[in-house]
Amino acid sequence: MDAAHASQPEGMIPDGSRLWKVGVIFAVALGFVMAMLDVTVVNVALGDIQREFTSPLSTLVWIIDAYTLTFASLLLLGGSLADRIGAKRTYISGLMIFVLASAVCGLATSASILVVARLLQGVGAAFFLPSSLTLLTQSFPDPVTRTRMIGVYGAFVGAAAGSGPFVGGLVVHELGWRSIFYLNLPIGALGVILTAILLRPSKPKPRPFDVASHLLLMGALSGVSFTLIEGHSLGWFASRTIVFSVLVALASITLFAVRERLASHPVIPHALLHNRRFWTFNATGTLMSAVLFGEIFVVTLFLEKARGASAFMAGIQMLPIMGVFAFVNYYAGRISSVWSNRRIMIVGYGTAALGAASTILVGGAAPYWLLALTLGICNLGLGFSGPAMMSSVMHEAGRDHANIGSATLSANRQIGALCSVALMGLLLDVIPDWESSLRAAFTVFAFCMVTAAVLVRQGVTAARPAMLGGEP
Structure with missing residues (x-):
């Protein structure tokens, strides 16, 4: 058994028991389930959101894409943060940010507030998603057991992806579009509680944190993401905005590659x-x-x-x-x-x-x-x-x-x-x-x-x- 999970305090569910395994899978899968649901479910609610806020199509696109942009751009930062403060702490922090942002989405009084809250949801997802797989791997160090548990983990995520449009349509029809964000509150809270109870903190790795490299990487991923998200609607290279986005991505990735090659502690x-x-x-x-x-x-x-x-x-x-x-x-x-x-x-x-x-x-x-x-x-x-x-x-x-x-x-x-x-x-x-x-x-x-x-x-x-x- 991994040293991080070698013992449990009195009164806790014993490591290795069937109940403990189920609890660990739930704890680390719930974050991914929320992330998957928010990718698929929000699409179903766009019509109702547009009617309430009388938003143009461009704003609706950003309600979807704001989440994806920060999510993709900050993933490697989330992984490095987990190294410095531990996977468990990063996972819980990401869940809490995501839950807070979901509450703001549900309470949003304008489309602009909703877009900002979706950006914040992407930050939370970028923190908890890499840590969820790390925690799962650390909890099951045996290769055969680990692959089996990843299969169960994948089954949860697959079910969430498959049921997303159906759940979204049903919930929006019965309870309104705000309810799709409120769903994240009990799911996220359960994830935080199970993680706090069942998972041991991994030992932080005090590696140097290269702020400049991370900023360059974020610039590269943001440029690529923005280009792919908005290229079609803006007209690809006929748009100065897209050309600028591509140049930012190319310059950032080039400088990042040079810096990584010379760095003693690369990202x-x-x-x-x-x-x-x-x-x-x-x-x-x-x-x-x-x-x-x-x-x-x-x-x-x-x-x-x-x-x-x-x-x-x-x-x-x-x-x-x-x-x-x-x-x-x-x-x-x-x-x-x-x-x-x-x-x-x-x-x-x-x-x-x-x-x-x-x-x-x-x-x-x-x-x-x-x-x-x-x-x-x-x-x-x-x-x-x-x-x-x-x-x-x-x-x-x-x-x-x-x-x-x-x-x-x-x-x-x-x-x-x-x-x-x-x-x-x-x-x-x-x-x-x-x-x-x-x-x-x-x-x-x-x-x-x-x-x-x-x-x-x-x-x-x-x-x-x-x-x-x-x-x-």
Whole structure:
């Protein structure tokens, strides 16, 4: 057992017990569940928000994108902060910021206040998300148990992602749009209480904190995020704002790279920077997020625009398609005791590519059940490989670099999601009919998954032989 969890005070739930494991999973998953719900649920409420505040479309876009911008830009800062003050303290702090911001969202008297509160929500999410995976890894140091628990963790998150549009539509219809933010208050409070009771603080690592490097990194991620979020609506390089954003991103990343090369204590430690396997697994995580969030974006719009479904009905139709994640994440973790993580990822990415290719073949004119089947196969592959990918990243990061390793993965996955949604928006704009655009989108997704499978097969084999028992 990890030293951080070796003993519990009198009256506490004993480490290693079934109840303790369930409590730990709930504690670290609740933050991620809130983050996922706020990505999907808020979209459903935009119509009601616009009617109340009479907001222009540009303001509605920022109600969605403000959260994503600060979230993506501050993830590595959140990982470094967890190193300095400990993962548990950072996780609880992030949850409390997120809950406070959610309360402000619910009480907002104008769209401007709502946008500012959404920015603050992104700050909280950037703090708690990297720490949640670190705490999970520290709580279950055994590789097989860790991968299994990550599978259960992924099942919670998958259920949240899958039910987001449905929950959002139901809650907004019955209780109004403000209720979607008030939902975060009891969820966040429960997360704080369970974390405080069940999880031991990890030992802080008093590493130097390079403020300039973090500011440059934030500038780079902010520039990339802003460009991808607003590029389509502003006209890409026809807009001076987008050109300036790109220049800020390029200048920041160049200066950051130079500073990191010369720094004795870089933001991304040299042990990770030169670890080929770590970046291979990160690359596949980026591709996975690109497929997942691109698919949600395209399919939801397809159901509403091409098939005439209401937002609520589209949410119901998305339930079985996304519900696959909750089921397969759980069982993928259990299979890790028999298969290596490498094998699980290759099979999972291959299955996702097969599902995407099947969607291209059946097309948008297929009956709903057939389209749901091919999309479900794609998501089955994504869900099957997810726990193995996360476990492999954390294994390569090791206990010393768990926080920054988790933050790096989260940042890469967020950028993957932003790139995919931006590309899908461009495809839908360029290709006029839904049948062709759906096939084009899933051609991109199939290519991403084949690439991910090849990366794991070639990159991991070349570095170290595959091992059984949940290790890469």
